[in-house]
Amino acid sequence: MDIQLKRGMLDACVLAAIQDGESYGYQMLKDMKPYVELSESTLYPILRRLEGAKCLTVRTAEHNGRLRKYYAITPLGLARLEDFKREWKELLSIYRFVTKEGHE
Amino acid sequence: MNKESYLAQIRQLLQSLPEEDRERSLAFYAESIDDRIEDGMSEEEAVASMESPEEAAKAILMDMPIPKLVKARVKEKHMGALEIILLVLGFPLWFPLLLTVLILGLTVYLVVWTLVLSLGAVVLALGLSAVAGVIAAVYFIIKAGLPLFLLALGAALVLTGLAILFGFAVVGMGRLAVMLGKAMVRGLKSLLIRKEEKA
Structure with missing residues (x-):
């Protein structure tokens, strides 16, 4: 698949994994697993990039005597997610036309 | 492989990176292993379900900005006298x-x-x-x-x-x-x- 396209889709997956509330790395991977299987090495750069783009914020909190990082979506991140959904709606309608049977 | 030797291998591969970058990346992998263990896996299983230390190190390096990679590269090279002479003459x-x-x-x-x-x-x-x-x-x-x-x-x-x-x-x-x-x-x-x- 086109690398740029896939990258955009994975960004959206990660944002979607925290759109209903903050989460942490392993939980996000588990939530995405039924749909798309990511590894730490894929997730980590995406999280850093999205943090740099101010699409999410990170906080460190203690959990069972160790530190864990929690990621929360920002308004900018939510806007990015909405853009993604709108773009794909258009693409899907093109896809439906391309795969339609019997058009002239 | 246990958690410590897994992280030690990545650390070894990232030796030439600034310590801050290296430890921040390692903390992410350590957290994920701990979370797997908490989720019911044994330490060995948790590490086995991660990708190899080489893949992890490569992903971390690819995520670094170019100047840091160049610096790391210069730091890593241990040159002998002959190499230095050739470098200067060339x-x-x-x-x-x-x-x-x-x-x-x-x-x-x-x-x-x-x-x-x-x-x-x-x-x-x-x-x-x-x-x-x-x-x-x-x-x-x-x-x-x-x-x-x-x-x-x-x-x-x-x-x-x-x-x-x-x-x-x-x-x-x-x-x-x-x-x-x-x-x-x-x-x-x-x-x-x-x-x-x-x-």
Whole structure:
């Protein structure tokens, strides 16, 4: 698949994994697993990039005597997610036309 | 493999990175292993379900900015006397070559952006002319009558259409230029990392 396209889709997956509330790395991977299987090495750069783009914020909190990082979506991140959904709606309608049977 | 030796292997591969970057990346992997264990896996299972230390290290390196990779690369090289002599003697040869390649890459990138910029100037010119056409049309209907008014109005419409058309071209070219830039950065990085593995 086109690398740029896939990258955009994975960004959206990660944002979607925290759109209903903050989460942490392993939980996000588990939530995405039924749909798309990511590894730490894929997730980590995406999280850093999205943090740099101010699409999410990170906080460190203690959990069972160790530190864990929690990621929360920002308004900018939510806007990015909405853009993604709108773009794909258009693409899907093109896809439906391309795969339609019997058009002239 | 247990957690400690897994992390130690990544640490070893990232030796030449600044400590802060290295430890921050490692903390992410350590957290994920701990979370797997908490989720019911044994330590061995948790580590086995992660990717290899080599893959992890490569992903971390690819995510570093180019200057840090260059610095790491210089730091990692341990050169013998012969290598240093060759490097110094060969300087008149390799330095201009390296410079040429870098400047060539930069030039290609700049040329693409120049194209975007000049197309942008065309759009601006067309847009301004369209506005001028509308103003002329208003002037003509007061002073000169219908035929000239229609002429000016028609010209303004054509110019607006052209401006919109060229506008799409600018946006498309701009996207291409950004993609090209990203591809070039990725290429340079993997070049730096591959050499690092060999060293």
